[in-house]
Structures are given as structure tokens and as C-alpha cells.
Amino acid sequence: MLGQLQDAGNTTTLAHYLELLAGAGMVIGLPKYSGGRARQRGSSPKLQVMNNALMTASSDFTFDQAQKDRDAWGRLVESAAGSHLINSTRGTNAEVFYWRERSREVDFVLKSGRSLVVIEVKSGRAKESFTGIEAFGKEFKVSRKILVGASGVSVEEFLLKPAEHWLS
Numbered sequence: 001m002l003g004q005l006q007d008a009g010n011t012t013t014l015a016h017y018l019e020l021l022a023g024a025g026m027v028i029g030l031p032k033y034s035g036g037r038a039r040q041r042g043s044s045p046k047l048q049v050m051n052n053a054l055m056t057a058s059s060d061f062t063f064d065q066a067q068k069d070r071d072a073w074g075r076l077v078e079s080a081a082g083s084h085l086i087n088s089t090r091g092t093n094a095e096v097f098y099w100r101e102r103s104r105e106v107d108f109v110l111k112s113g114r115s116l117v118v119i120e121v122k123s124g125r126a127k128e129s130f131t132g133i134e135a136f137g138k139e140f141k142v143s144r145k146i147l148v149g150a151s152g153v154s155v156e157e158f159l160l161k162p163a164e165h166w167l168s
Helices: 008-023 037-041 063-068 070-089 131-139 155-160 163-167
Strands: 027-030 046-049 095-101 104-112 115-121 144-148
Touching (some): 144 155
Antiparallel strands (some): 095 104, 104 115
16 A cells, blocks of 8 residues: 555655645644755655644544544644644745654744744653754754653744744
8 A cells, every 4th residue: 555655646746635634724834854855855844733623633632632632632732733823824934844853853944034943842741852952952953952741842932932932
């Protein structure tokens, strides 16, 4: 099945479907940040809903149950941050990416001009180290590192400010 999906025609079809979903304001494929467009195009996108209602409408969780389930709540909080970034960068020069190398990752990379902001979302307690942010910072020139939730910027504050605020 994987071989069939990697066929050029199927890849084109899937990319077209993803464009249609993005155009409808449903789901977007975040490109991987690589510093160069050629490497970026060869990597799989990270699927990001543009509204958490798409994730929760078919869920068996109530709001209270989701908050008590650390994994479910973590996905919802990260998704809310991602959809906020996507929606608040529309019509601007800012772009949203993800980044992953081996087992290190960052949730979101926000770029506008030469400004590069790394964003990690944590809905629970903060880890003592963030290997993804550290690894990204060694590979690329980062303007700002932001931890959302835990002991960083509160989720509420992050969601109240547009993406451009975090780029300044």
C-alpha cells in the first residue's frame, strides 16, 4: 500500500485533495522547515486542522474527559496553537512549518523574512530540557524560542495574540 501511495500519480492526487481541504478551511499540510525549498518539497507534510471542531466533533470525549486524558488534551492544545498560527498568518508574509530530525522535533516554526521563531507547545508540566528546540537552534539561526503552556507563555495569552506578535 505504501508503495502505491508513493507512486507519482497518487502523490499528485493526494496533494490536490490536501489543497482542496485547505481551501475549504478544514485541514492544511504544514511543510517541514529545512532552510531550503528543495529539501522541503521532498518531505511529508504535518497535517494540521484549521479548527479543533473537526477533531472534537466525532470524539467520544466530553470536554472534562479530554482535559483529564493527558494525551488527548495535549493533542487538542497543540492543535489549537497550530490552527491559531495558520489562521492568523493568512494574508501576511509569515509562514508556518514543523521540524523533525530523527527523534528531535519542534511543534511549529514561524518564519517571516529573516525572523525565525521556534514554538513548542506543552499542555502539562514542562520537561527540564527541550532537545528539539536545542537541536533546531544549533542548525538554524533562531530569533526567538517560545514555550507555550507549562512554565512558558500561557495557552490563553498565546491564543489571544496573532502570529505576527510572536515574530517581533
